[in-house]
Amino acid sequence: MKDDINKLLNGKCRVVSKKEGALNLSQVEQLRGLTPEWQFCANDNVLTRVFHFENYAETIAFVNAVATIAEAQDHHPELLVTHNRCKVCYKTHTVNGVTINDFICAAQIDVPHK
Numbered sequence: 075m076k077d078d079i080n081k082l083l084n085g086k087c088r089v090v091s092k093k094e095g096a097l098n099l100s101q102v103e104q105l106r107g108l109t110p111e112w113q114f115c116a117n118d119n120v121l122t123r124v125f126h127f128e129n130y131a132e133t134i135a136f137v138n139a140v141a142t143i144a145e146a147q148d149h150h151p152e153l154l155v156t157h158n159r160c161k162v163c164y165k166t167h168t169v170n171g172v173t174i175n176d177f178i179c180a181a182q183i184d185v186p187h188k
Contacts, residue, residue, distance in 0.1 A: 079108045082181035085174070087147040096171025105177045112180050119171040121164045121180060130157050143182050149175045 082105075097105070102114050102121075112123045127133045137155055140162060144150040154161040162183065164176035 079181060082108060082178050083185065085178040085181075087149040087175040087178055090166055090169055090173045090175060092169055094169065094173075096166065096169045097173055102172055105174070109177060109180045109184060111184065114172065119165060121172050121176045122161060123180070123183075124159055124161045127158045127160070133158055133160055136160055139186070140183055143179055147175070147179055147182075149179050151179065 096119060099116065106112060106114060112121050114121055125136060127136060133155060137153060137160055140151065140153065140160075149164075149166075152163040152165075154163070162180075164179060165171065166173040166175055
């Protein structure tokens, strides 16, 4: 299991073709075991997590940290930002579903927030 999480933490997002498609439910659930704070909504085919903070400055610092990961991976989430929380939503739009790229980014976001 530790090797699996290290593959996510050290992973690099890649282009996923429509032919490859999204992960199936079994694959999603296996990877969710490595990122248990994240929720998968099958109806929307999206991986989400809500982060809570003490104030707006902390929230924006988190948003900036997520942006750094997103730029490094060239894989960008949808963010919903309020005063003291940020909802992060990952979906690979080319396949209209969740791929390994979404879990790579989720795991990398989780590192400082465990």
